[in-house]
Amino acid sequence: ETGVTQTPRHLVMGMTNKKSLKCEQHLGHNAMYWYKQSAKKPLELMFVYNFKEQTENNSVPSRFSPECPNSSHLFLHLHTLQPEDSALYLCASSRDGDEQYFGPGTRLTVT
Amino acid sequence: DAKTTQPPSMDCAEGRAANLPCNHSTISGNEYVYWYRQIHSQGPQYIIHGLKNNETNEMASLIITEDRKSSTLILPHATLRDTAVYYCIVRSGSNSGYALNFGKGTSLLVTP
Numbered sequence: 001e002t003g004v005t006q007t008p009r010h011l012v013m014g015m016t017n018k019k020s021l022k023c024e025q026h027l028g029h030n031a032m033y034w035y036k037q038s039a040k041k042p043l044e045l046m047f048v049y050n051f052k053e054q055t056e057n058n059s060v061p062s063r064f065s066p067e068c069p070n071s072s073h074l075f076l077h078l079h080t081l082q083p084e085d086s087a088l089y090l091c092a093s094s095r096d097g098d099e100q101y102f103g104p105g106t107r108l109t110v111t
Numbered sequence: 112d113a114k115t116t117q118p119p120s121m122d123c124a125e126g127r128a129a130n131l132p133c134n135h136s137t138i139s140g141n142e143y144v145y146w147y148r149q150i151h152s153q154g155p156q157y158i159i160h161g162l163k164n165n166e167t168n169e170m171a172s173l174i175i176t177e178d179r180k181s182s183t184l185i186l187p188h189a190t191l192r193d194t195a196v197y198y199c200i201v202r203s204g205s206n207s208g209y210a211l212n213f214g215k216g217t218s219l220l221v222t223p
Binding site: 002004031033035042043045048050055056058088090092094096097099100101102103104105107 | 145152153154155156157160202203209210211212213214215216
């Protein structure tokens, strides 16, 4: 247990569906992150939030929409995804730029 | 942040020390060396980090050369549960941006 939880752990969705991924951290951290890990590829940073404000968007398509209502919660809203968006989506948190703590990830399959 | 180079894969016998090298020849004075690992299909796990002094914690030791152009992560007594991909990451201190640049890492296989 890292103090970062993600739900759901597995998700299968059609290309026309709308779904959301949820991340919650119980560590009192101020920064939260979304990463994407496709099969046999390195982790790719998607978004960074610091004190609820988005500080980095790594050229992510608009079909991925993040939301950070407070420093403990982070969502990733998904709509009209493509099969190539199938991947492991990882959430992490940190105190400022210190070491990041990762959740277990959501395995997403787009059919 | 400076780029790192790691061997794609390594083997280690259970109970022996695993020494994972990392080259970061373009590292600058304010950049730290971080190590994470990722066990199959799980989230990455922080292991250790250092600036210029050698560091040790309950998981591993980090040896950084005097010129800081390379480092070695040492798992003193590897177990089967240490089989994972190990990532060496160089980044600036806390006030310089928070993103981590994960490369391909070293896939460590610990064998019985």
